[in-house]
Amino acid sequence: MAAPKKNENDLPDKLHVWPYLVRLEFLCSIVVMIFLTVWSITIDAPLEEAANPSKTPNPSKAPWYFLGLQDILVYFDPWFAGVVAPVLIIVGLMLIPYLDVNPKGNGYYTYTERKVAIWVYAFGFLVLWIALIIMGVFLRGPGWNLFMPWQYWDPHKVVALTNVDLPYAFGFRDYWMSSLFGGAVVIGYFVIGTGVYFFTERKALKSVGFMRMFIKINLLLIMVGIVIKIVLRLGFNIKYVWVTPWFNI
Amino acid sequence: MATKPNIPNFAEIMNDIKSGKIFSDIAKQITESQIWTSSFRHGYADTPRNRVLQIASNVWLHLHPVKIHRHALRIKFTWCMGGITFLMFLVTVVTGVILMFYYRPVGEYAYYDMKYLQYDVPFGMLMRNMHRWAAHSMVITVWLHMFRVFLTGSYKPPREFNWVIGVFLVTFTLLLSFTGYLLPWDQLAMWAVTVGTNMARATPFLGHEGPFAEFVGVTSRYDARSVLLGGSLVGPPALLRFYVLHCILIPLIAGALMIVHFWRIRKDGGISGPL
Numbered sequence: 001m002a003a004p005k006k007n008e009n010d011l012p013d014k015l016h017v018w019p020y021l022v023r024l025e026f027l028c029s030i031v032v033m034i035f036l037t038v039w040s041i042t043i044d045a046p047l048e049e050a051a052n053p054s055k056t057p058n059p060s061k062a063p064w065y066f067l068g069l070q071d072i073l074v075y076f077d078p079w080f081a082g083v084v085a086p087v088l089i090i091v092g093l094m095l096i097p098y099l100d101v102n103p104k105g106n107g108y109y110t111y112t113e114r115k116v117a118i119w120v121y122a123f124g125f126l127v128l129w130i131a132l133i134i135m136g137v138f139l140r141g142p143g144w145n146l147f148m149p150w151q152y153w154d155p156h157k158v159v160a161l162t163n164v165d166l167p168y169a170f171g172f173r174d175y176w177m178s179s180l181f182g183g184a185v186v187i188g189y190f191v192i193g194t195g196v197y198f199f200t201e202r203k204a205l206k207s208v209g210f211m212r213m214f215i216k217i218n219l220l221l222i223m224v225g226i227v228i229k230i231v232l233r234l235g236f237n238i239k240y241v242w243v244t245p246w247f248n249i
Numbered sequence: 250m251a252t253k254p255n256i257p258n259f260a261e262i263m264n265d266i267k268s269g270k271i272f273s274d275i276a277k278q279i280t281e282s283q284i285w286t287s288s289f290r291h292g293y294a295d296t297p298r299n300r301v302l303q304i305a306s307n308v309w310l311h312l313h314p315v316k317i318h319r320h321a322l323r324i325k326f327t328w329c330m331g332g333i334t335f336l337m338f339l340v341t342v343v344t345g346v347i348l349m350f351y352y353r354p355v356g357e358y359a360y361y362d363m364k365y366l367q368y369d370v371p372f373g374m375l376m377r378n379m380h381r382w383a384a385h386s387m388v389i390t391v392w393l394h395m396f397r398v399f400l401t402g403s404y405k406p407p408r409e410f411n412w413v414i415g416v417f418l419v420t421f422t423l424l425l426s427f428t429g430y431l432l433p434w435d436q437l438a439m440w441a442v443t444v445g446t447n448m449a450r451a452t453p454f455l456g457h458e459g460p461f462a463e464f465v466g467v468t469s470r471y472d473a474r475s476v477l478l479g480g481s482l483v484g485p486p487a488l489l490r491f492y493v494l495h496c497i498l499i500p501l502i503a504g505a506l507m508i509v510h511f512w513r514i515r516k517d518g519g520i521s522g523p524l
Binding site: 011012013014015016017018019020021022024025028029032033036037039040041043044045046047048049050051052053055056057060061062063065066069070077078079081082083084090093094096097098100102103104105106107108109110114118121125246247 | 295297300301303304310313314315316317318319321322324326329332333336337340360363364367374375377378379380381382383386388392396399400401402403404405406408409412413416419420423426427430433434435436437438439440441443444445447448449450451452453456458459460461482483484521522523
């Protein structure tokens with residue numbers, strides 16, 4: 001016997017946690033535990049041969065959740081890909097609530113009220129994090145070379161390294177001149193990017209605040225810069241943009 | 250002469266069983282006993298008072314508020330991901346403790362204890378599988394939880410601080426998984442951790458191959474990486490360090506942060522929703 005359908009607005013706004021939420025949590029736990037148990041019965045955790053420090057596997061891969069970071073090692077030196085980038089990701093994520101001052105979209109799904117925020121986060125998460133992980137797990141073979149899923153992982157695959165540094169491509173041959181040029185490009189990118197942002201958003205400066213806008217645009221420029229570096233490397237065979245005696249970018 | 254004790258005859262007992270009276274009598278005996286009334290402070294009948302007491306007088310459930318907004322129940326809104334992440338954490342705690350009975354974090358033994366667990370310990374393989382797959386699931390669900398919280402704008406005032414705690418928890422989830430990755434002490438473990446920890450030697454100032462290291466004077470035996478590994482390569486000292494980090498230090502920190510995280514959900518006005 002079907003009960004007459006009640007109008008949503010007539011129902012009380014607040015419900016008792018017992019039984020409504022607790023039973024949901026209980027059911028959800030049972031479903032997940034069944035799934036996990038079946039998974040654990042059918043698929044065994046891997047155990048390879050005993051650890052052997054004198055036998056390096058090729059490729060050597062970090063745990064899958066770090067393969068996005070391992071993949072940007074192709075484009076950046078370890079100090080950036082392995083240390084500075086993860087720190088910036090963590091700090092940047094923590095800063096999100098303090099940088100995003102848009103009061104709309106608090107507690108409900110909306111795209112139209114916060115397009116930029118959703119694009120930035122979805123791009124960072126789905127492309128720079130998840131897509132690079134998928135690539136690292138399935139497409140990176142021996143020598144960290146790219147292999148399509150149907151290709152044999154040939155450990156002797158030779159890939160010609162014809163990369164040059166950006167100043168070299170622009171005709172600079174002197175070490176210090178190259179370094180100056182590279183520095184000008186990198187610093188110029190951030191200065192101009194910040195300047196353009198402050199100019200276009202000058203009306204927001206008063207309400208949003210200088211520090212907030214400055215940190216926001218520079219974190220964004222770093223994120224976009226990673227993409228630019230990937231494109232420069234894959235499309236134009238550029239190794240470093242800025243070479244100095246202490247670090248290379 | 251004392252009076253004759255009232256012994257029910259067989260027919261009376263059968264009658265009580267048939268009518269079901271005997272069961273309500275037994276239930277009454279139990280629920281009115283001192284043991285029962287001291288354990289359960291309220292009845293089970295579905296009354297508003299009991300609904301409140303079920304939550305408020307239960308230590309495991311009282312992290313919940315007594316009442317919540319209707320929209321907080323919608324799986325379309327929450328994706329259930331925070332709760333599943335916590336469930337996965339509990340699974341790894343339980344299975345992890347069982348694994349600790351059999352596993353020794355010593356270079357000579359660790360790998361053979363894994364073999365022992367897999368082939369000789371009753372349900373050892375199942376415990377290991379559940380531990381590993383729950384850990385991997387936890388990494389995925391915590392990312393999805395974070396994505397959901399972002400998409401619903403739930404980090405916005407007044408919940409900024411809880412988002413920061415959440416970012417710490419994501420980081421500690423990854424560190425928990427990473428430190429556990431070394432413990433099987435097989436080729437997969439050793440080289441994945443070698444690749445991962447090699448990054449530490451490129452730390453600016455503090456890693457011996459990092460920028461500006463020459464101004465600090467760190468060496469391969471004394472830098473950010475060697476502190477992590479207890480040596481200059483992934484060897485037995487690293488195994489012991491990762492074991493202690495994995496089983497004691499990081500779970501304690503993550504557990505403490507989880508308490509803060511859950512507590513703050515309530516203090517910040519329950520899970521977010523349209524105002």
